[in-house]
Amino acid sequence: MTVYIYDMNGNCEDEQSFYVEVIESPNIKDLPDVSICGSYNFPTIGGTNLTGNKNFYSEPGGEGQILVSPITESQTVYMYDVNGDCESEESFFVEITNIHSVDDIADTLVCN
Secondary structure, eight states: OEEEEEEEETTEEEEEEEEOOOOOOOEEOOOOOEEEESOBOOOOOOEESOOSOOEEEEEGGGEEEEOOSOBOSOEEEEEEEEETTEEEEEEEEEEEEOOOOOOOOOOOOOOO
16 A cells, blocks of 8 residues: 655645555464473464464574474473564463373282
8 A cells, every 4th residue: 555645835745655565464372381291292373364384482583493292391382473574472381290100019919
């Protein structure tokens, strides 16, 4: 869209114009924090106007490492997508609790 600016002072006038491009901004749907045993598999990143370049990152702003499922350590996970200069980011915390194995116990016979 072209925007025009006019200024008039008596018989003197001036006109300037500039172009405005509206870009669809991605909007990532937030996820709740998670507490799980062993490991966590990422869900599909949902939202509107997503570009297909959305991903899970170890740092905000699409920085750090791209994270892949499953993760086995507790951490904050950042979901990030960008379309031109328009970006969307949400984060959530994944708490991983280690699974402790229990030794097999033999069956026992008890007399009353």
